[in-house]
Amino acid sequence: MFKCKLKVLLILCGVLGFSLNPTVALQGSDSIKIGGLFPFTGRLADYGLILKNATELAVEQINAQGGILGRWVELIIEDTGSDPSVAYDRAVKLIEVYGVSVIIGPLSGGATMPVSSVTVLNQVVLIPFSSSPIITILDDNGFVFRTSTSAAMLGVALAQAALSKGYERIALIARDDAYAVGVANSLRTSFENLGGAVTSVSLYDPGTSDFSAQIAAASADNPDAISLVTWGIDGEQLITQMVAAGVTNFDLFTDGLRYQDLWDQLCGQVGPGVLEGKVGMAFGSTITWARAERFVNDYRDRYGEAPSIFAANAYDAIMVVALAIARADEVSGTAIRDNLCAVANPPGEVVTYAEISQALSLLVQGEEINYEGVSGLVDFDEWGDTTSAVFELWRIEGCEVVTQELVEVSEVVKLVPELSYLLEDPYNRIAEFPEEIQRQVQDSGTIPVAIWLNAPLPDEIVNRSNEFKESVGEGWSLDEVREWRQEVFEDKSAWYADVEEEVVQFLNTNGFWDEDRSYACLAAPVLYTDLPVDPSERRIFEELRRLNVVDTIYLAGVFEPKLDSAVPTIEAPSVWSRKDSSGNNLRGTNVRIAIVESGRIDFTLAPFASSKRNH
Known part of the structure; x- marks a missing residue:
């Protein structure tokens, strides 16, 4: 059994990066490289060191047992800067420069979306820490998993806490991002299902530092409590501004505010009196379980403090990846993906913290294992999410963050994130829709949706479709091009029609297929129809999602610019980094673009009739 001490190297090459290597580790291709995307700068910087420490501890323990497959594990960490576009660039670097097959992180949902676009494309496993519900239905080909828990579960646990404190009416202030909106939506729905009332939901832009409008809106109806669904420095600024405004009924915090340094600062700024007895719910709370006691002690001995939020999830992410590699006997992303459930889920002999040697021995013998982590059971469902979670109900006592009790949540219905906020319309966003959609919602109780199919x-249709591209049309007459296009179009239409038939029959059976308003696209795997907004009819969304052929459901016709995710998704940064003949970065200047629409367009619709563009 090899013993080795890990050495952390800080590399400054224009951006912050870390390379975690055993002092006697094999170099180059001999090491198994695992990437990490953690925030050491920017608004989420408070969590970067926590994630680094936990993953470092896991790698240290694995290498102390001789590594995996006779090779050392090397952790290569990049700073995301708390910025989605930076996270995307660092993911590309980890894949293209270091050749990683798995990336742990990033932390936020806003960064996870663009990063997943490049990891899935390159068949790299991604284990982010974001709790955003939208991650559940990513088109990820099975390459995205989470050891952290979906925000939908956190909202349920928080609603139970509100009820236990005797609150009947609450208001919400939430950061306008995928994570916070998911928690707020779940909290609102769950609290109302328990008989409570939500007086208002106020969202704030992630870039703001003035929360006066949100504080005024939340306190207007004198709720029993105002829940803050926020992160780090935002929470500090919110609470200090609320106290300054004379609003002290803030309570019901989320995992993003569970770290001692924050409350030390707040106690000095606003005094301990207004903070005493306030509570919150946190992920990763199962580090207080008996089986995780050794993890807590080892972490404290190694770093001089107790593990905080996401530490247990980060540790478990490294461990399940290492065990999946050992079971697969190879390091490719596909092999890791295909073996994660096998080492994390029942059946199999249960192994947990400090039992890596036993787990590896069982795998060598051809035995199955069931890793139960320090963050929880770490059983993955069909979406790559954990199947249950235990949350920590924490409270402030004498400016100290203490654990009050553990709350278990499971069997949460997974609403389609793109549409879940429409079912209850907690943020009154229907008012932002075009007038024709607002009228439809009000008059018929339905919304137009696009159902994209998998x-x-x-191959024969793809090859036929590429025939013209590969020959660049050399020697083709205009009639031949038209004939080729018509043949390809007919082949695609016939294929899509067969696939779409199952969904059309389902919608027709349930009364949601109207020949006058519903139609199937001829040249793409997408159906357009109207679905109900009444929460009692949400089963339709769930039943649709259970059809194997259904991929994603979107609101049809309403689009918002999301440059933080769209720009990296289309790989614009990689194009901008290229040089033209003069040595200047490409920026698209003086490039003229033509768009040819060959699909089905109803030019009688208001958006086209009123448009001044030449359609």
Whole structure:
């Protein structure tokens, strides 16, 4: 059994990066490289060191047992800067420069979306820490997993805490991002289902530092409590501004505010009196379980403090990846993906913290294992989410963050995130929709949706479609091009029609297929129809999602610019980094673009009739 001490190297090359290597580790291709995307700068910087410490501890323990497959594990960490575009660039670097097959992180949902676009494309496993519900239905080909828990579960636990404190009416202030909106939506729905009332929901822009408008809106109806669904420095600024405004009924915090340094600062700024007895719910709370006691002690001995939020999830992420590699006997992303459930889920002999040697021995013998982590059971469902969670109900006592009790939540209905906020409209966003959609919601109780299907074209159609591109049309007459286009169009239409038939029959059976308003696209795997906004009809969304052919459901016709995710998704940064003949970065200046729409367009619709563009 090898013993080795890990050495952390700080590399400054224009951006912050870390390379975690055993002092006697094998170099180059001999090490198994695991990437890490953690925030050491920016608004989420408070969590970067926590994630680094926990993953470092896991790698240290694995290498102390001789590594995996006779090779050392090397952790290569990049700073995301708390910025989605930076996270995307660092993910590309980890994949293209270091050749990693798995990336742990990033932390936020806003960064996870663009990063997943490049990891999935390159068949790299991604284990982010974001709790955003939208991650559940990412088109990820099975390459995205989470050891952290969906925000939908946190909202349920928080609603139970509100009820236990005797609150009947609450207001919400939430950061306008995927994570916070998911928690707020779940909290609102769950609290109302328990008989409570939500007086208002106020969202704030992530870039703001003035929360006066949100504080005024939340306190207007004198709720029993105002829940703050926020992170780090935002929470500090919110609470100090609320106290300054004379509003002290803030309570019901989320995991993003569970760290001692924050409350030390707040106690000095606003005094301990207004903070005493306030409570919050946190992920990763199962580090207080008996089986995780050794993890807590080892972490404290190694770093001089107790593990905080996400530490247990980060540790478990490294461990399940290492065990999946050992079971697969190879390091590819596909092999890791295909073996994660096998080492984390029942059946199999249960192994947990400090039992890595036993787990590896069982795998060598051909035995199955069931890793139960320090963050929880770490059983993955079909979406790569954990199947249950235990949350920590924490409270402030004498400016100290203490654990009050543990709350278990499971079997949460997974609403389609793109539409879940529409079912209850907690943020009154229907008022932001075009007038024709507002009228439809009010008059018929339905909304127009686009149902995209998982229907990859057969190779023969793809090859036929690429025939013209590969020949660049050399020697083709205009009639030949038209004939080729018509043949390809007919082949695609016939294929999609067969795939779409199952969904059309389902919608027709349930009364949601109207021949006058519903239609199937001829040249793409997408159906357009109207679905109900009444919460009692939400089963339709769930039943649709259970159809194997259904991929994603979107609101049809309403689009908002999301440059933080769209720009990296289309790989614009990689294009901008290229040089033209003069040595200047490409920026698209003086490039003229033509758009040819060959799909089905109803030019009688208001958006086209009123448009001044030449359609």
